[in-house]
Amino acid sequence: MRIRLIVSILYLILGIMSVYTSVMIFFVPMFTVPLVKFHLGSKLTQEYIFLDFTIGLLMYFLSNTLIAPIIYITLIIMPAYSIIKAQEKKVVNNPNLILVTGTIIWGGLLLQGQLLVRYGYSYYEEYKILIEQFLNPIKEDPNHQIFYQGIEELFVSLYPSTLFMSALLMGLLAVVVNRRRKQLHLVMEQLLAFRLSKGILLLALVAILMLPMHEIQYAEEVGANLLFIIFILFYISGLFGIISHVTKLDLSTTLKLACIVMLILLLPVVPILPLLYGFFDTIFNFRRVELVI
Structure with a gap:
């Protein structure tokens, strides 16, 4: 328990220091590694779960922002739990694990995106700007201007599912970094x-x-x-x-x-x-x- 407490305190310190919000969001699931490695030889019990969510609560009070604890819980703790629970089984269905982990991360990204609006930043607005830049050649072409608005509205409306693609890649990253070298061969075999x-x-x-x-x-x-x-x-x-x-x-x-x-x-x-x-x-x-x- 002492080692696990030290790991949790390190997570708390990183959250207070705004490390989670400074790192490129795609790489945040890599922070699951210490937690998953610890539970290779220790079962995930209610005491550990209580500790993790207490750390999240402390992170909120000490950092005075919701972003850090939300990232910690939804992009680190919950994905780590899905991997820990999967590795307790004799045979791990890695494609299914990637899908489940990616879906958890997707929910976290959607929630985080809503909270960021309160701090003057929006994933959605950034996505709209990217869509505008991508469709700019169509907008400037007189022959296709009639279709521009409809295509733009379609792409913008698909923001949640586009975010799902990113979450799935993050789920893949989270699973891969938590696998030993010998296990990576099995992951690839199962993906095929x-x-x-x-x-x-x-x-x-x-x-x-x-x-x-x-x-x-x-x-x-x-x-x-x-x-x-x-x-x-x-x-x-x-x-x-x-x-x-x-x-x-x-x-x-x-x-x-x-x-x-x-x-x-x-x-x-x-x-x-x-x-x-x-x-x-x-x-x-x-x-x-x-x-x-």
Whole structure:
């Protein structure tokens, strides 16, 4: 308990010193490492959970800001808990763990984004500026100006699901940095051998049905974001599925790597291919894989 208390106090000091708000947000989940490493040999009990949330409360009173404790709890403690609980099992479903951890981080980012508005900063406004810059060539083209406003509104409305992509990458980072070198091979093997549950098809249907519900406030926006998130998952599943086929070819490692690089370079030309493969693989399980998320 003494070592765990020291680790928690270090987290508190980092929060008071505004380290969490100074570090690039993408790398914050790396702070989960000390906590996860400690619990490799010690079960996560209610006493430890109480200690962590007490540290969060102390961080609020001593730093006089909500941002540091929110980052600490939602981007460090909660993701660490998901990894700790997963590693207590005999077999870890790493793709599922990445999804769960990423979803937790996504919730933390959304909450943090709302709080930052009180301090004069907004992820949402920064996102809108990026969208404006990205769509600027369309805006300046007279032939496409009629579509500009509609496209801009669509991209802006997809802010939550775009943030989900970032959270998923952060979830991947959190899982990878907490794995030993030997375990990283298993993580990659599982990423190349998983498929999505058929339940996601029902979720996609619900999202599609929500799109025309203009009379219900936010229903259309929620449906669009949910559908985009599902597309992201299909895309990722399909991409890893296609890569898994390449790794099984009777070629040298160098040629396999060259094929994978060429495939990635071709994605902008045929971006819908991984999406379609992920969709149909979810239905038909082409690769006959047993790992499901």
